[in-house]
Each structure stands twice: as structure tokens, then as C-alpha cells.
Amino acid sequence: MPKVDLIEGFRDPCHMKALAEIIAKECHKKINIMEVCGGHTHTIMKFGLMQILPKNIEFVHGPGCPVCIMPKERIDHAIALASMPNTILATLGDMIRVPGSKTSLQKLRAEGKDIRSLYSPLDVLKIAKENPDKNVVFFAIGFETTTPMTAVLIKDAVEHKIKNLFFHINHVTVPEPIDVIMQGGDAHIDAFLGPSHVSVITGYKIYEPLAQKYKTPIVVSGFEPTDVMESVLKIVRQINEGRSEVENEYKRAVTQDGNVKAQELISTYMEQRSHFRWRGIGDIPKSALKIKDEYGFLDAEIVFKDFLPTQEIDDHKMCICGDILKGKAKPFDCKVFGKACTPTNPMGSCMVSSEGACSAYYKYGSLLEKGAKA
Amino acid sequence: MSKKILLSHGGGGEETQSLIKELFFKHFSNETLLKCEDAAVLSVSGRIAFTTDSFTVSPIFFNGGNIGKLAIAGTVNDLVMMGAHPKYLTCSFMIEEGFAYDDLEQIVLSMRDEMLKSGVQIVAGDTKVVPKGGVDGLFINTSGVGEIVCEGISAHNLQSGCSIIVSNEVGNHGACILAKREDIELESELKTDCASLWKPVKALIDAGVNIRALRDATRGGLSAVLNEWVQTSNVCIEVDESKIPVSPEVRGVCELLGFEPYEFANEGTMVLCVEGGEEEKTLKILRGFEETKKASWIGKVSHLYKDRVILSTPWGSKRFLEPPKGELLPRIC
Numbered sequence: 001m002p003k004v005d006l007i008e009g010f011r012d013p014c015h016m017k018a019l020a021e022i023i024a025k026e027c028h029k030k031i032n033i034m035e036v037c038g039g040h041t042h043t044i045m046k047f048g049l050m051q052i053l054p055k056n057i058e059f060v061h062g063p064g065c066p067v068c069i070m071p072k073e074r075i076d077h078a079i080a081l082a083s084m085p086n087t088i089l090a091t092l093g094d095m096i097r098v099p100g101s102k103t104s105l106q107k108l109r110a111e112g113k114d115i116r117s118l119y120s121p122l123d124v125l126k127i128a129k130e131n132p133d134k135n136v137v138f139f140a141i142g143f144e145t146t147t148p149m150t151a152v153l154i155k156d157a158v159e160h161k162i163k164n165l166f167f168h169i170n171h172v173t174v175p176e177p178i179d180v181i182m183q184g185g186d187a188h189i190d191a192f193l194g195p196s197h198v199s200v201i202t203g204y205k206i207y208e209p210l211a212q213k214y215k216t217p218i219v220v221s222g223f224e225p226t227d228v229m230e231s232v233l234k235i236v237r238q239i240n241e242g243r244s245e246v247e248n249e250y251k252r253a254v255t256q257d258g259n260v261k262a263q264e265l266i267s268t269y270m271e272q273r274s275h276f277r278w279r280g281i282g283d284i285p286k287s288a289l290k291i292k293d294e295y296g297f298l299d300a301e302i303v304f305k306d307f308l309p310t311q312e313i314d315d316h317k318m319c320i321c322g323d324i325l326k327g328k329a330k331p332f333d334c335k336v337f338g339k340a341c342t343p344t345n346p347m348g349s350c351m352v353s354s355e356g357a358c359s360a361y362y363k364y365g366s367l368l369e370k371g372a373k374a
Numbered sequence: 375m376s377k378k379i380l381l382s383h384g385g386g387g388e389e390t391q392s393l394i395k396e397l398f399f400k401h402f403s404n405e406t407l408l409k410c411e412d413a414a415v416l417s418v419s420g421r422i423a424f425t426t427d428s429f430t431v432s433p434i435f436f437n438g439g440n441i442g443k444l445a446i447a448g449t450v451n452d453l454v455m456m457g458a459h460p461k462y463l464t465c466s467f468m469i470e471e472g473f474a475y476d477d478l479e480q481i482v483l484s485m486r487d488e489m490l491k492s493g494v495q496i497v498a499g500d501t502k503v504v505p506k507g508g509v510d511g512l513f514i515n516t517s518g519v520g521e522i523v524c525e526g527i528s529a530h531n532l533q534s535g536c537s538i539i540v541s542n543e544v545g546n547h548g549a550c551i552l553a554k555r556e557d558i559e560l561e562s563e564l565k566t567d568c569a570s571l572w573k574p575v576k577a578l579i580d581a582g583v584n585i586r587a588l589r590d591a592t593r594g595g596l597s598a599v600l601n602e603w604v605q606t607s608n609v610c611i612e613v614d615e616s617k618i619p620v621s622p623e624v625r626g627v628c629e630l631l632g633f634e635p636y637e638f639a640n641e642g643t644m645v646l647c648v649e650g651g652e653e654e655k656t657l658k659i660l661r662g663f664e665e666t667k668k669a670s671w672i673g674k675v676s677h678l679y680k681d682r683v684i685l686s687t688p689w690g691s692k693r694f695l696e697p698p699k700g701e702l703l704p705r706i707c
Contacts, residue, residue, distance in 0.1 A: 007625055013616075013687075013689045016687075016688075016689035017689050017690075020689070045693070047691065048687055048691025048692060048693050050691075051691035052689055052691050097701070119556045120556075344700060354632065363696050364693045364694065
């Protein structure tokens with residue numbers, strides 16, 4: 001295989017300028033594109049794509065940040081689990097920064113609770129083996145991208161009979177919230193940028209029913225700037241030609257069927273929940289996974305049921321993260337954005353995670369303030 | 375069994391004396407230190423710069439250096455960034471009982487070698503040994519004094535039209551520590567940039583380069599320095615993103631985990647603000663030294679957006695470079 005520079009090769013200034021020119025030439029009407037995934041929001045903001053695209057291309061930021069869509073009661077679960085005696089709670093990335101109803105994992109860690117922020121989920125096995133006299137709970141989050149890694153952990157825990165490792169599963173899935181947003185009918189979305197890494201696992205087939213049902217183009221796109229530009233061009237052409245198909249721009253990683261082995265692993269150990277409450281959106285049927293009943297002895301929600309709070313908690317009244325996650329508003333529409341709500345003191349979920357739309361706007365977007373109202 | 379540092383080594387008695395003599399005096403040897411007085415008596419001429427820093431890095435040993443090298447280069451660089459010739463250091467060791475003697479000696483030897491690069495001397499010191507868990511292996515504090523040889527270098531001195539230069543690739547130290555801490559295996563070598571910067575800065579001063587401001591881009595990286603400068607001098611810095619030197623390894627680690635190389639720490643890389651028109655001369659001098667041979671012009675001072683740093687992409691879009699905030703946490707997917 002020829003050696004390809006997977007970073008600079010997809011940031012070539014000539015390609016970027018050429019793509020911007022072609023899009024400007026071919027795009028004749030206003031197109032609202034929802035990028036489902038927080039990673040795309042970041043690419044768009046970090047590389048200033050809105051500044052080189054024609055004004056009638058508008059990005060609407062979707063619900064694709066796994067930390068952002070986590071309702072407060074689930075974070076309170078993590079906090080309750082980490083507060084149990086003799087327990088180590090492990091989770092990924094900026095989950096530890098997210099405030100629950102009273103505190104955050106980060107603050108709890110400063111109080112002396114054993115909370116680990118991992119780079120690789122597989123580190124959980126090592127932690128469990130090194131601490132046989134403690135309960136280790138893995139607070140698993142993420143879309144389809146990270147689910148297979150949790151499935152591998154469950155497999156190992158079962159096969160090696162690891163007695164002190166438990167799982168609190170918060171894995172969510174992409175198609176169901178898209179369905180809910182489109183059913184609402186008030187988000188005005190003409191096309192979707194399909195997620196990159198989720199699609200590596202699931203394959204792009206999962207979007208085909210949505211493209212048909214809502215007559216909306218969906219282009220699965222890579223995360224690099226030329227990926228997003230090329231995907232926008234594909235969307236423009238579909239709309240010009242009256243097509244509404246699923247197209248795959250991220251061919252170097254995504255196939256129609258995806259990673260079948262990973263899918264099998266997931267379905268061996270996990271199954272759909274009847275419903276899951278998404279922060280800002282509400283209950284969505286069959287939009288998340290749980291451990292199968294036969295492995296219930298590993299499920300922290302069953303084993304530690306008595307420790308877990310049950311009350312549902314909504315966001316602060318001033319926070320419009322719900323509307324942002326549904327594509328009805330932009331961060332600059334929010335009265336508390338950048339004032340009472342900042343990455344250091346986040347009020348809402350979209351500010352708390354570095355993958356959230358508000359965080360991306362705060363970090364990269366202030367130069368664009370005028371043109372970025374929804 | 376290998377020799378360990380014991381609590382008795384910090385007790386002030388015979389064991390303390392033998393540790394000081396056989397290790398610290400032996401390798402840090404100089405006239406002032408060997409006098410064994412309660413304080414060092416020093417002669418300096420003119421105005422002095424005075425600074426202190428504590429070093430707590432984990433892991434203690436990493437690719438291209440260790441905590442000792444860092445403790446010398448870090449404090450030396452703080453003096454150099456004020457246009458001072460580093461002269462004297464104090465050094466305190468806080469050692470966890472059970473620390474391997476051989477490791478301590480290796481650290482002391484690196485400190486000796488690093489001091490040779492600027493001619494600075496340790497003239498006073500202190501050793502404490504604390505019970506297990508009191509510190510994480512070894513902490514070192516160094517304080518330093520230097521004689522000002524170039525007046526007027528200050529973060530307040532940036533003016534529209536000045537040029538901004540970085541002396542090396544950015545982010546190497548931060549990425550190297552992260553990769554070692556998290557067991558991230560890379561095909562090629564990622565090494566700290568840890569280095570004393572006296573020699574290249576002296577060469578700039580000797581050549582009469584009009585240096586407006588200097589700062590080593592330690593914690594918070596390039597982004598922190600540029601943001602501190604624009605706020606202190608009430609100016610704008612416009613940076614051409616494609617000109618910032620970043621090694622492919624650092625770029626890879628950042629892309630993998632969702633970090634910005636501009637926010638990663640450096641330990642031997644400085645940012646310079648020089649008079650407009652002097653950038654070629656500056657670069658030519660810097661590129662003559664190993665530790666600054668990848669120096670690059672990255673941007674200019676202007677009045678476009680006061681108190682802000684602007685990054686321009688090669689395809690013409692712009693964004694603010696925000697100062698780093700909070701704990702560095704990897705992205706999830």
C-alpha cells in the first residue's frame with residue numbers, strides 16, 4: 001500500500017481552495033447540513049470551514065457528543081458509584097469534568113475518591129487485577145465507536161471470571177436520535193454529515209432507512225478538513241440532482257457493512273434498552289444498550305441498585321443545550337453562553353465536553369460571532 | 375540488594391553528611407558550596423534576576439532527560455528569558471524513603487552535565503527524606519540568580535510590527551511525558567526538548583539583536599505564552615499556523631487523543647519577540663545551535679484584535695488561539 005500522510009495529506013491548502021471554489025460555483029440555494037458528530041463540529045470550527053464556504057451553506061450541530069447527551073441522573077449514578085466504599089471508578093476522557101446535580105467526578109477525586117480517567121478502556125482489566133480486594137466499576141460511555149471496546153472488556157471479565165469488575169453501560173446509538181429530530185419537523189435540516197468513526201463499526205448501511213424515509217442526503221465523512229469539504233460537495237450535488245442517498249466519502253475506513261466482528265461481539269454481550277433519556281432531548285426508545293440479562297452479575301445498575309439515585313434531573317432553565325442538540329439553536333443564541341457558562345464553569349452539557357458545540361464555539365468560534373446565529 | 379535512600383539520610387547526622395559529601399559535593403563541587411556555611415556569600419555586579427521553580431515530574435526518567443536535567447534547565451531558562459547570565463543556583467531535594475541511590479546519582483550527574491552548558495553553579499542546598507508516600511519519588515526545587523546583561527526584555531514590550539519566532543518544534547516534552555505515562559508506543563522516537571538556552575540567547579545578545587521579549591514555553595505551551603503576551607502588552611499576535619514547527623510524532627499523538635500541540639509543555643523551547651526586520655538575523659543565529667536549530671518565524675504583532683492571538687490557516691480562514699484551560703483530558707471517540 002502506498003504511504004499516505006493521513007494528516008497533512010487531508011489538509012492540503014490547494015485542495016481546500018479548489019473544493020471551496022467548486023462548492024461556491026455549484027451551490028445555488030440555502031442548504032442546512034446537520035453534522036451529527038461532535039468531531040465534525042470541531043473540524044468545522046477549528047479549521048474555519050464556515051469562512052471559506054458560501055454563505056448559503058449552514059451547519060447545524062447535532063447530538064453526537066457522548067458526554068453532552070448524558071442526563072444528569074446518569075452522572076449522579078457515576079458519582080454514587082465512586083462514593084461507595086472500597087471502590088475504584090474508571091471512565092473515559094472529560095466525563096470526569098461533567099457536573100451532576102451536586103458535584104462532579106473531578107471534585108470527588110480531589111476529596112480522595114479513587115477515580116481514574118483512562119486513555120484506553122483496556123486499562124480497566126489491569127486496574128481490576130491489581131486491586132483484587134476492591135470493586136472496580138467501568139462507567140462506559142460513547143456511541144457505537146467505543147461500544148466494541150466495552151464488549152471486549154465484558155468478554156474478558158466473563159472468560160477470566162474476574163469477580164471485582166462491574167459495568168455501568170451508557171452506550172448510545174446514532175440512528176434513533178436522528179429519527180427523533182427529523183420527526184419533530186422543526187429543525188429544518190436538508191442533509192446530514194454522517195459520523196466517521198461510528199460508521200467504521202456499524203457500516204453506512206444503518207443510515208439507508210433514514211435517507212429514504214426523510215428523503216434527505218446523508219454523506220458519511222472523515223474528520224479531516226478536505227473530508228468535510230468533499231462531503232459538502234457531495235451533498236450539494238445530491239440536492240442539485242434531486243437525489244437523497246447515503247454516500248460514503250470516508251472510503252479509507254468505512255464500508256457498507258462495517259466491522260462485522262465488532263458487531264457480533266456487541267450483540268453477544270449487550271442488547272437494546274427499551275428507552276434512554278437523552279439530555280436536552282428526552283426519552284428516545286431503543287437508543288441505547290445495556291448488558292444482557294444473563295450477564296447481569298456484571299451490571300453495576302443491578303448489582304449496586306441500592307446505591308443509585310432514581311430521580312430524573314433537568315438542566316438549568318437558562319440553558320438551551322436541548323435546542324442546540326436538536327439543531328434548533330446555535331450556541332450564540334444562548335443568553336448565558338460565554339458569560340455564566342464557560343468551559344471552566346459549564347452550566348450545560350454542550351459546554352462541558354471538548355466535543356460539545358458550545359465548547360467548540362467558545363474555543364474557536366468567537367471570530368465568527370456575527371454570522372453564526374441559527 | 376541495591377542501595378536505597380533511608381529516612382536516616384535526612385536526619386541531619388552522620389548518614390546525611392555522607393550523602394551530601396559522597397554525592398552532592400562530589401558532583402556539584404565548587405568553592406562556595408564546599409565552604410559548608412549556613413548560607414552562600416556571593417559577589418554579583420549590577421542588577422540581578424532572581425527566580426525559583428519546583429520540579430515534580432512523573433515519570434522521573436523520560437526519553438532525553440530526567441527530573442534533574444529539568445531542574446537545572448528550567449531555572450536557568452527562567453533567568454535567561456530576562457536577559458540574565460545565570461550564575462548561582464540553590465537546590466533542595468525532597469526524597470521519598472526507599473528511593474534508589476543509583477537513580478539519585480544518575481539524576482545528580484545529569485544536573486552536573488546540564489550546569490556545564492551555562493556555567494551556572496549550585497552554591498547552597500538542602501536535603502529532606504520523607505516517609506513513603508510523602509512525595510512521589512523525588513521532588514526538586516531550584517532557585518537561581520543571574521546578572522542582567524541585556525536590559526529591557528519584557529512581556530510589556532511587544533509592539534505592532536515586531537516578529538514572533540519559536541526556537542524549536544513545539545510540544546515535544548509534553549507529548550513525550552504523556553506517551554511515557556500512558557504507555558503509548560510510537561514507531562519513532564519522541565524525545566523531550568529539555569535544554570538550557572543560555573548559549574543561543576547569549577549569541578543573540580552579543581550580535582546586538584533587538585530582543586523585545588523572551589519566554590520559555592513551559593506549562594501551557596506556545597498558546598499560554600502568546601496569550602500572556604497579547605494581554606500584557608495590549609496587542610494582537612497574528613500567527614501563520616503552517617509555520618509553527620511540530621514534529622510528526624507530536625502531531626500524531628495530538629490527532630489521536632484530541633490535543634493541541636500548542637498547549638503541550640516544552641522545556642527547552644522559547645518564544646521570541648524581536649524588532650521587525652531582525653527575524654532573518656535572529657533565525658540565522660538560532661539555527662547555528664543544536665537546541666534551537668529548528669527555529670522558525672511564526673507570525674507578527676499587530677493591532678487587528680487587541681488582547682487576542684489569531685491563527686491563520688493556509689487556506690485563508692482564521693480563528694482565535696485560546697489560552698489552555700483545565701485538565702488535559704483525551705477525547706472519547
